[in-house]
Amino acid sequence: MLSHNGINIFILFLLHTLMPSNFVLTISNRDISSLREKVVSMFYHSYNGYMKYAYPYDELKPLTCTGHDTWGSYSLTLIDALDTLLVIGNQTEFVRVASALVKTLDFDRDINVSVFETNIRVVGGLLSAHLLSGRVGFQLDDNWPCDGPLLNLAFDVAERLLPAFDTNTGMPYGTVNLRYGVPEGETSITCTAGVGTFILEFGTLSRLTGDQRFEDAALRALNGLWKAKSDLGLVGNHIDVQTSKWTAQDSGIGPGIDSYFEYLLKGAILFDSPWLLEMFRELYKSIVVYNKVDDWYIWSNMFKGKYSMTTFHSLDAYWPGLQTLHGDVANASRTLKNYYSVWRKFGFTPEFLQIAHGLPIKGRESYPLRPELIESTMYLYQATKDPYFLEMGREILHSIETSCKTKCGYATVKNIITHELDDKMESFFLAETTKYLYLLFDANNFLHGESDPADNDLKCKMHSQGYIFNTEAHPIDIGALKCCHTKRIKEFETKVTPLPLTCKTRNFDARLSFGENFIED
Template sequence: MFLLKLCFCVYVAFLIINVISVNLVTGLRYYSTKDLEDLREEVRSMFQHAYDSYLKYAYPYDELRPISCDGIDTWGSYSLTLIDALDTLAVMGNYSEFQRVADIVANNANFDANINVSVFETNIRIIGGLLSAHLLSYRAGVNVEPGWPCNGPLLRLAEDVARRLLAAFDTATGMPYGTVNLRYGVPPGETTITCTAGVGTYIVEFGTLSRLTGDPLYEEVALKALNALHHHRSSIGLLGNHIDVQSGRWTALDAGIGAGVDSYYEYLAKGAMLLHRPELAATFAESRKAIFRYLRQNDWHFWVSMTRGEVALPIFQSLEAFWPGTLSLVGDIDRAMKSLHNYHSVWKQYGFTPEFYNIPQGEPGTNREGYPLRPELVESTMYLYRVTKDPYLLEVGADILSSIQHSARTPCGYATVSF
């Protein structure tokens, strides 16, 4: 029940470090330089506590369970946390441990396994983790191969995993199945229904892989999936929550920016910036207009019918907190700040953002009150602080740090909070 998502905890720690250390001079109205340095070091110790606990109690399992102090395989039995945390070691400046673990991963990771895995999760955690660690290798003092960054053992591992995921994209629409067997491809009888995020969250990793390896295939399949989603948008420009990847028929018609949809919009914006693809920026701009027209009310974003734009669920989901950060990337700072203020008000009310929050009633959704260490709010806070240097955002970062330390810390890591 209290399964630690260490990769999320690591991400939270990394982002808070950026929020409170980007510019120690700015924001002194709230903190002295010493205060900010102390907070930065506290975050570093948080990461170390979670990381050391994983190594001590859970490795080589995927994740740590911080209440029972043991490990569990969740996404693929491939030591997910070790790979997902590798780049953060470099960010934290722990280069000796980065070098040690990078060598372990490069020499021991084997993805030729008869296991069924989430295509989405394997991409963002394994391929993304390997690529980011590969790109940080030189900074971390690794003796890189000639031709780096277009060569290297972590890059080869990332490409090996990506090749194993390609079978999922072999559909009539080019939109991928949700599950693939790492050795044998799409499992027999696998459902053709995939959530929108599960279709549209590949262009960052796959595009990076294509640019580094020179093989355009990965970027091409990711773009084809994105284009297929856009093609199947409703007449008012909205996308639903789940779609049949063979027929293109929508099977869940609620449109929103939260669970099941969120990272589709995030990857349009980030893919456009990373890969210099104006067509992705144009798609995001078109989608943003539809979101503002039909979903946005008083700087909240409701769930609506994708065909009529009528409100279906007046709720905020914690996953939606990525949105202000994404808006900041395209220069929409005013709307981003207004949304973030709303989300922070919920955090202040409960000490966390519940998974679901009923906006008219001003209370968490029934049976969706918990907080599984999601990083979206602090990610948005980091992006907005980098753009605005608004000292209020330092307060948000400190609030998040304090809440996690007070309520989520255990002797063996950090745990999901139920309230």
């Protein structure tokens, strides 16, 4: 293991090797418009390829132009891509696809699924599409956005995930059967992100429907993680959800932990929760002390604070975006430029890079079309309007377009050195990668702006307080949530019969506070 000084020396060498010496900013409004059109073309090429060759399977295999099931056999790419259709302006296709999903989706199936992936992709995708459906008038009634067919689907699948949270600690198992609950013999070991990445979707469900079970489950899980952190204020990578014993003690910002931090900060914003914000801030302070080295972030032991792995992971690239959302723009910018230097060297970021040598780790040389670098670039451009970040986006777009495009989609880069391709196109390519690229080059998109005149006739004012993206880039409308939550509280306080709800199992328990009630000794 390298010493701190050794890391510094290698990082300085790496930066001088990778960063361009003369970076000229030449981007114009015409260029930006052209780039936006290229992203739209990229989206439709992969979307149409999926619909032609892969639907109703989960994902497209872009080299062989076939489909296969990956996370649950529920047309995952179509669910994940639904809100992107509205982001790029295709209202007609959104209505067509949403109508088809309402008619065909059935989650009453004897299949084992990832609790984490099903939540962020399926529950998140359906909730976002439901909240955006007001822009096109899709099957709205007087109770919208507090009820609706897409919300009912989200409720159905999320309810099937709830048995996973029935543990001694409230932290969920990693796998659940959609019909029968937690499989017999299921391991109680779950990654930290798999425990702490529910409050956005589950909290949204509770605020829209009045059913408190979802919010309660997510908060208990977060409280379980909070109690299990080390005395240094760090969390590890994997934990036993029955005993709270850490089985992997490496602490960092990347794989296995990443979206836990993301959901604390975004949950604090979405639900006005001082409790979640304080948790994020305390953890953030510890990360700066024990994981940050010259604007890179490495791994350390959660109990001893000593460096354990001096590696960069492609998933780390979400971090500057989260820093920007937190207001730490200067540090975010420096870290993103470090990560971008890796992209410039190879044309892509590998899953794992040994920072000291500036080379990918053997067996982890792939780039599976991940969005995180683009995500942070979009956040930083929105915060600074610095054209440097547009140039970054242009180069990223060029790399993907020239190296990953196939006859029917875009393929994972199997090896970033040779640019050999792999027959995979994960659903997040249409949910996140293309969406964040489009938003980077579309300064006037409704997701960036203030309230829209098109929302004036809606009882719950859409778009009035902005959006929060879940970790799969599904936007959640803050104003719509607050509107429904207020309605549910009024129903409870005045003992008026609740609004009619399609799902008969919904339970109403309005709660005025958020999170503070769940701090246990």
